[in-house]
Amino acid sequence: MRNEYNPAIIEKNIQDKWDTEKRYQAQIDKREKFYCLSMFPYPSGKLHMGHVRNYTIGDVVSRYKRMQNFNVFQPMGWDAFGLPAENAAIANEVSPEEWTKSNIENMKSQLNSLGLSYDWSKELQTCDSDYYKWEQLIFTKLYEKGLVYKKKSMVNWDPVDETVLANEQVIDGKGWRSGAKVEIKEIDQWFIKITKYADELLDSIDTLDWPENVKTMQKNWIGKSLGAEIKFKINGTNDFLKVFSTRPDTIFGASFLAISPGHEIAKKLAEKNENIRNFLDEAKKIKAAEADMAKAEKLGIETGLSVEHPLTKDLIPLWIGNFVLMEYGTGVVMGVPAHDQRDFDFASKYNLPINQVISIGNDSNELPILDKGLLINSDEFNELLSEEASSKIIDKLEDLDLGSKLIQYRLRDWGVSRQRYWGCPIPMTYKDGQAYPVPEDELPVILPKLSAGSGPTPLSLNKDFINSADQGTRETDTFDTFMDSSWYYARFTSADNKDEIFDENTNYWLPVDLYIGGIEHAILHLLYSRFFHKALRDLGLVDGDEPFKKLLTQGMVLKDGAKMSKSKGNTVDPQSFIDKYGADTIRLYMMFTAPPEQSLEWSDKSVEGASRFLKRLWNLCDGLKYEDIPEPNNFTQEEKELRNKTHQTIKKVTDDFETRYAFNTAIASIMELLNSIPKSFVESDASPSQKFCLQEAVVSIVQCLFPIAPHICEQIWCNFYNGSQNCIEKSWPKYDENLLESDMVSLVIQVNGKLRGKINIDKSMSEESIKDLASQEENVMKFLDGKEIKKIIYIKQKIINFVI
RNA sequence: GGGCAUGUGGUGGAACUGGUAGACACGCUAGGCUUAGAACCUAGUGGCGCAAGCCGUGGGGGUUCGAUUCCCUCCAUGCCUACCA
Numbered sequence: 013m014r015n016e017y018n019p020a021i022i023e024k025n026i027q028d029k030w031d032t033e034k035r036y037q038a039q040i041d042k043r044e045k046f047y048c049l050s051m052f053p054y055p056s057g058k059l060h061m062g063h064v065r066n067y068t069i070g071d072v073v074s075r076y077k078r079m080q081n082f083n084v085f086q087p088m089g090w091d092a093f094g095l096p097a098e099n100a101a102i103a104n105e106v107s108p109e110e111w112t113k114s115n116i117e118n119m120k121s122q123l124n125s126l127g128l129s130y131d132w133s134k135e136l137q138t139c140d141s142d143y144y145k146w147e148q149l150i151f152t153k154l155y156e157k158g159l160v161y162k163k164k165s166m167v168n169w170d171p172v173d174e175t176v177l178a179n180e181q182v183i184d185g186k187g188w189r190s191g192a193k194v195e196i197k198e199i200d201q202w203f204i205k206i207t208k209y210a211d212e213l214l215d216s217i218d219t220l221d222w223p224e225n226v227k228t229m230q231k232n233w234i235g236k237s238l239g240a241e242i243k244f245k246i247n248g249t250n251d252f253l254k255v256f257s258t259r260p261d262t263i264f265g266a267s268f269l270a271i272s273p274g275h276e277i278a279k280k281l282a283e284k285n286e287n288i289r290n291f292l293d294e295a296k297k298i299k300a301a302e303a304d305m306a307k308a309e310k311l312g313i314e315t316g317l318s319v320e321h322p323l324t325k326d327l328i329p330l331w332i333g334n335f336v337l338m339e340y341g342t343g344v345v346m347g348v349p350a351h352d353q354r355d356f357d358f359a360s361k362y363n364l365p366i367n368q369v370i371s372i373g374n375d376s377n378e379l380p381i382l383d384k385g386l387l388i389n390s391d392e393f394n395e396l397l398s399e400e401a402s403s404k405i406i407d408k409l410e411d412l413d414l415g416s417k418l419i420q421y422r423l424r425d426w427g428v429s430r431q432r433y434w435g436c437p438i439p440m441t442y443k444d445g446q447a448y449p450v451p452e453d454e455l456p457v458i459l460p461k462l463s464a465g466s467g468p469t470p471l472s473l474n475k476d477f478i479n480s481a482d483q484g485t486r487e488t489d490t491f492d493t494f495m496d497s498s499w500y501y502a503r504f505t506s507a508d509n510k511d512e513i514f515d516e517n518t519n520y521w522l523p524v525d526l527y528i529g530g531i532e533h534a535i536l537h538l539l540y541s542r543f544f545h546k547a548l549r550d551l552g553l554v555d556g557d558e559p560f561k562k563l564l565t566q567g568m569v570l571k572d573g574a575k576m577s578k579s580k581g582n583t584v585d586p587q588s589f590i591d592k593y594g595a596d597t598i599r600l601y602m603m604f605t606a607p608p609e610q611s612l613e614w615s616d617k618s619v620e621g622a623s624r625f626l627k628r629l630w631n632l633c634d635g636l637k638y639e640d641i642p643e644p645n646n647f648t649q650e651e652k653e654l655r656n657k658t659h660q661t662i663k664k665v666t667d668d669f670e671t672r673y674a675f676n677t678a679i680a681s682i683m684e685l686l687n688s689i690p691k692s693f694v695e696s697d698a699s700p701s702q703k704f705c706l707q708e709a710v711v712s713i714v715q716c717l718f719p720i721a722p723h724i725c726e727q728i729w730c731n732f733y734n735g736s737q738n739c740i741e742k743s744w745p746k747y748d749e750n751l752l753e754s755d756m757v758s759l760v761i762q763v764n765g766k767l768r769g770k771i772n773i774d775k776s777m778s779e780e781s782i783k784d785l786a787s788q789e790e791n792v793m794k795f796l797d798g799k800e801i802k803k804i805i806y807i808k809q810k811i812i813n814f815v816i
Numbered sequence: 817g818g819g820c821a822u823g824u825g826g827u828g829g830a831a832c833u834g835g836u837a838g839a840c841a842c843g844c845u846a847g848g849c850u851u852a853g854a855a856c857c858u859a860g861u862g863g864c865g866c867a868a869g870c871c872g873u874g875g876g877g878g879u880u881c882g883a884u885u886c887c888c889u890c891c892a893u894g895c896c897u898a899c900c901a
Contacts, residue, residue, distance in 0.1 A: 054901050095900065167899070178899040225820055229896075232819050302897045306817035335817090339898090354817080423898090430899065492899070532895060534820080539898095567822095568894080575894085604841075605828055609821095611894075613828055618842050624856095625841085667832090677830070680840035687840090760836045765882040767836055794868095805881055811835050815881045 017630035019594025023723040027127060035741075036129040038085040040520050046082040047521045048074045049501055049560075051529030051537075054091045055115040059122045061569035061576060061614060062530065064586045068599045069566055069608050069673070070528045071128045075719035076669050078129075079744040085521050087504040088123065088130040090116050092139035093435045094493045095178060101434075108434040109461065112139060122587060126595045127723055134507040138436070138496035143503065145456035146513040147495060148439035150544075152449035153551050155440075159205045162447065165427055166274070166300045166338075169197035176431040179301045196296040198274075201429035202438060202489070206543045210234055210421045212557075213542055222563040223609070226534045233535050235422025240406045242346065242415040244269060244319035247327055253277075253319060256341035256420050259351065260409075261401040264390040265369035267359060268347040269319055270312060270333035275343045278332045281315055288313060288332065295334040302337075310335045310358055322414040323391070323405075333358065339424050349380065356380040370398065426540065428492045433462060433470040435490030443484030450481070457486065497537055498544040501527070501559055519555045527560040531609075534565065564673060567611035576614075584614055596721035597623040603675035603720050625683060626724055629717070632686070632694065633710060633728045638736065644701040650690055651705045655751050658709045661685040662747040665716045675720065682716050685709060715745045761786045762813040763795040779806060786812045 030036065050070035053063055067088075074086040090112075097108035104111065116137065123130070136143050154160050168177040172192035176199075181188045206213075214234045217227050239258035246253060253269060271278055273295035282289040291313040298308045310333065317330040335354065336345050349359035349366040356379065359366050372385035384398035393401045409415030429438065437457040439450040450457055460477045462470050471477055471488035478485045505518040523545075529537075538560070545559040568575055571582040589598050601622035606612040647655065661681050668678035692698060693706040711732075718725040718740050729740040759782065761769040769789040773782055783804060787796060796814060803815040 051901095056901090091901070176899075179897095180900045229820050233897085235819095300899085303817075304897095306897085308817090310817095427898080432899090493901070494898095497901085530895090530901095531821085532901080535896060536898065537901080570894095573893090607829085610829090611822085615828065615842070618828065621841055627856095672832070674832085676828095677832090677840080680830075683840055758836085762835085762882075765835095765880090770836075803881065805835090807835060811882085813835080813881055 015634055017627045017724070019596060019626075019723070022727045023125075023127060023594055023596065026723040026726050027124065030129070036086065036131050037133050038083065038131050040517065041083050043081060043083040045521060046074075046077045046084045046526075047505075047524045048077065048084060048086045048526050049504070049524045049528070050086075050088070051527070051533065052089045052091050052497070052500060053119065054094055054096070055112055055119055056096060057115045057118065059119055059586050061584060061586055064126065064598060065569055065602050065608075065612060066528060066530070066566055067123065067126065067128050068602050069564065069675075070526075071126075072599075072603060072675060072719040073526055073528075073669075073673070074129055075722060075741065076744070078741050079715070079718065081742075084129075085134075085505075086128075086130055087134040087136075087507070088128070088132070089134075089136035089500060089504065089507070090138065091493065091497050091500075092116065092137045093490075093496055095432070095434075097434045098432060107462065109139070112434075122590075125587075125590055126599065129722075134504050136500065136503060136507040138493075138500065139434075139459075141456045141458055142510060143500075143507075144436040144459075144496070146503065147436055147491070147499070148450070148455050148457060149452060149513065150499065150548070150551070150553075151491075151495075152439055152452070152455075154204060154547060155449045157551070159208065159547065160202060161205070162200055162202055164198045165201050165203075166196050166198055167201075167431075168194045168300050170194055179299065182299050182301075185297060185299060193297065194299065196298070196300050199431075201427050202440070202487075203425040203427050206426045206540075207421060207423055209543050209546055210236065210423050212546060213423075213539065216542075216557055220558060220563070221561055223565055226531075226538070226563060226565060229534050230539055233423065233539065237420050237422075239418060239420060240402070240409065240415050241342075241418040242322060242409060243413075244322060244328075244346075246330070247318045247320055253330075253344050254342045255344045255346045256418060257346050258420075259348065259398075259402070260405045260415075261384070261387060261393075261398040262348040262351045262369055263321075263323060263346070263405055264387075264393070265348040265350045265367045266321060266328060266346045267349060267365040267367055268329050268331050270331045270336050270345050270347055270358070271315075272336040272338040272343040273332055273334055274338035275332075275336075277315070277317075277330075281332075285316075288315070291332060291334075298334070305335065305337065308334065310354065310361070312358060312362060322409060322412065329364070331362075340422060341420055351380055351382060353380055353382065426492075426494075426543075428495055429489040430492055431472075432490055433459075435459075435493060436496060437471070438487045438489050438491055440487040441481040441484040442487065447487070448484070454482070459490075494537060494540050498540040499548065501541065502545070502548065502554055514553055522554060523556050523558060524560045526562045526564060528564045528566060528608075531565040531567065538563070564608060566608045567606070569612050569614055571614045573613065584616075589619060593619060593623045594626075594723070596626055596724045600626065600679065600721050604679045605676065607676050608673050625686075626721060629686065629713065630724060630728070632689070633714070633732065636710065636732055638733050639703060639707070641700050641704045641707070644704055647701055647705070651701055652754070654688065654690070654693070654705045654709055656754055657685050657688050658705075658712050659747040659751040662712055662716065662745045663752060666744070666747070669719075678716070679720065682713055686713055712745045715740065715743070757809045759786070759809065760811045761789055761792050762811060763792060764815060765813060768792045768795050775809065782806070782812065787814065 048070055050066050074084050078084045092112050097112050100111045101108045168182050170177050170187035170190055170192055172190035173187060177187055177194060182194050185194055187194050214231060214236055217230055237258045239256055240260040242255050242257060243252040273292045278292060282292050298304055312331045312333045315330045315332060318327040319330050321328055347355040349355045350368040351370055366379060368379060369387060369389045370381055370385045371388050372381055372383050387393050387396050387401045393404060406417050437459050439455060439457045440447050441450060460474060480486060501524050502518060502522060505521045506515045509515050541559050548554045571584055574580055574582060576583045601619045604622060605618060664681045665678040668674040689709055693702045714725045714728050726740050755775055756772050757775055759771050759773050760767060769792045771785060771789055799816040801814050801816055805813040
């Protein structure tokens with residue numbers, strides 16, 4: 013009587029067992045620890061395929077590490093503050109809190125149905141005051157350390173809804189709800205001095221076991237550049253304009269200066285000059301996002317002012333350019349059209365002089381020349397190479413007190429103020445025009461419960477909240493949600509501790525040994541978290557310099573070659589597939605279909621393939637019971653081959669898990685092993701040695717597959733051993749080096765690099781006899797016939813190439 | 817605009833260090849089982865060609881005995897671009 017594979021029943025039973033045993037609650041013990049963390053989700057309502065993929069990867073690694081006898085901590089929680097809750101609140105007339113909490117409940121049960129081995133005793137939600145109380149405390153401590161300040165900065169302003177819009181809420185320059193033309197507006201906001209840590213953030217990147225592309229992106233984002241600060245005297249005044257340039261060697265080619273529309277000089281000129289005022293108004297219509305600024309048509313207007321070139325003393329015109337960013341450098345750029353693409357385009361458009369001062373040899377002199385080279389038209393600096401010229405020019409500027417060497421960063425301080433309701437209140441109060449941090453014993457500043465549709469800036473309209481401070485009035489902005497997600501990895505270790513932010517568990521578990529999440533977080537979230545960790549360290553709250561030792565960035569889940577999205581109508585709901593095939597099938601499919609870093613193309617049909625494999629495994633093992641067979645002394649060739657394959661598979665799977673997270677190829681090799689089991693070994697009249705080899709293969713398959721498809725494997729294990737063996741999760745199979753290889757190997761024969769034949773050779777064969785044998789192979793002889801062999805290239809046990 | 821990736825059969829992907837391109841799957845074709853279908857099993861399956869063989873890893877060029885892999889160049893797509901998370 014066969015038992016059909018019934019994932020619904022098996023998975024429920026096994027999950028109940030894990031629950032009863034509290035198997036995944038982690039505690040400090042003597043084993044080596046492993047903190048495995050997947051990026052916590054925003055509770056949008058339902059799990060999507062990206063979550064399933066992310067969390068399956070984390071679970072596979074966690075289970076594999078447990079089988080390797082690591083003490084594994086794998087927590088899960090909720091990034092619960094954010095914009096979508098406010099939108100949903102307005103659309104559905106529920107409070108952001110109710111909406112969020114019910115989403116969490118639903119998604120938690122979905123996560124559990126996937127069989128993820130989380131320690132739920134450390135669950136956290138960022139919208140709980142138990143969590144954000146400590147975030148407020150960290151902020152006030154940073155304030156006391158002088159790392160927090162207030163300044164004006166630009167936001168997208170919707171004049172109809174009278175609200176600040178996020179970049180994604182501005183579509184084609186218009187507010188998504190009102191349709192009104194959005195304008196840039198300057199408002200006062202809180203900033204954290206992340207730039208104070210720029211050097212450390214840059215230098216310690218190299219200590220991280222992260223993908224190179226992410227490290228490079230972070231380095232480029234920080235953008236440390238060595239250059240010069242150069243002073244240009246404004247003609248007719250005693251004021252100077254400071255300019256940062258990475259190319260002081262091109263200073264003799266400077267033919268204009270351009271200031272940002274946000275520059276003080278521009279604003280002053282606009283008061284008296286209508287054209288300039290109109291120009292600044294136009295510049296305000298570009299969305300306050302770097303990509304839009306950079307793609308906008310480069311426009312400029314003359315100020316009528318000119319500045320004195322510090323070395324030639326020539327007068328050059330001062331312009332206002334809409335492409336000059338106020339946030340980078342000094343908000344002024346030195347225009348060298350011959351050697352900068354942007355300056356070249358600008359000068360061509362406005363007929364400004366283009367003076368070549370760098371030469372890269374005689375053949376190519378088409379401007380602009382962006383490479384470094386030899387200086388020309390540069391007085392005493394002619395004939396020098398760019399590098400040397402730069403430092404000599406800086407020396408000269410220093411002598412004249414008109415410039416100096418300067419290190420500049422692209423990284424800007426972190427603006428953390430948001431004019432929204434559903435976020436962590438910023439713990440500051442105002443009294444007599446002064447701002448004060450809320451004292452520790454008055455924390456948390458609780459976010460008041462508000463119903464849906466309370467307007468664009470609800471806290472500022474809420475008198476009870478504003479006046480709830482003992483003295484003065486409360487800050488009504490809330491934190492950027494990146495604040496919430498910048499330290500949750502640390503709080504997980506002590507999430508059940510109401511009295512302290514961190515405890516003895518914190519430094520036991522930290523740092524996170526493996527952090528898994530989408531590549532889209534490569535810069536912002538990961539950089540903010542790295543900064544937070546260093547700040548927490550300097551506050552004496554955690555040990556160590558970095559939060560995430562190893563990083564795995566997973567690719568997106570696509571459908572029909574495109575990102576799944578409601579607007580494209582190509583979404584696939586994971587739940588329907590879990591219900592139909594079971595969690596093990598979905599997990600296997602996700603891990604098999606593509607390596608973790610690459611994007612994964614969803615296919616309904618291929619899911620069936622994964623299901624089919626599990627059914628075959630189930631049917632193979634159904635009715636199979638453990639027999640205590642002593643290891644036979646002799647094996648047939650067929651038995652030897654199966655044993656080879658079994659041990660090769662264990663090695664392959666271990667290597668793939670350990671060094672590359674290549675679950676797809678690991679699964680492929682497990683499938684190969686299953687496919688290679690001879691029929692006769694499974695028959696009831698199989699010999700003891702056949703049964704021995706079969707058991708070895710089956711046990712290895714089930715162990716290797718357990719991290720990926722844990723329910724079915726644990727069930728098979730229990731059925732097979734009938735309780736006589738330890739839990740499957742206690743041991744990872746080991747391979748025997750002596751059983752990895754056979755004596756024969758296939759050698760490829762090439763003539764002039766083209767495949768002409770193959771021979772099986774004994775490994776002990778000498779090079780000479782291999783050459784003889786290869787050259788006498790029938791097909792090879794045809795190609796060698798009558799030709800002179802110029803060279804023979806022989807790569808041991810791989811290839812022999814006759815060059816004729 | 818800038819930064820970082822990716823591109824291999826009808827499809828997802830494999831080839832890890834320059835050494836048999838297409839493992840493992842999906843799909844398809846033929847056969848078996850079946851009243852029929854589903855499921856399952858067996859065999860085949862990059863293109864052209866009767867065959868020998870030739871062609872083939874986004875396009876073009878290069879290095880090499882040998883290139884999916886290294887170099888140059890062009891094209892396409894994706895992610896990020898500081899208020900989506």
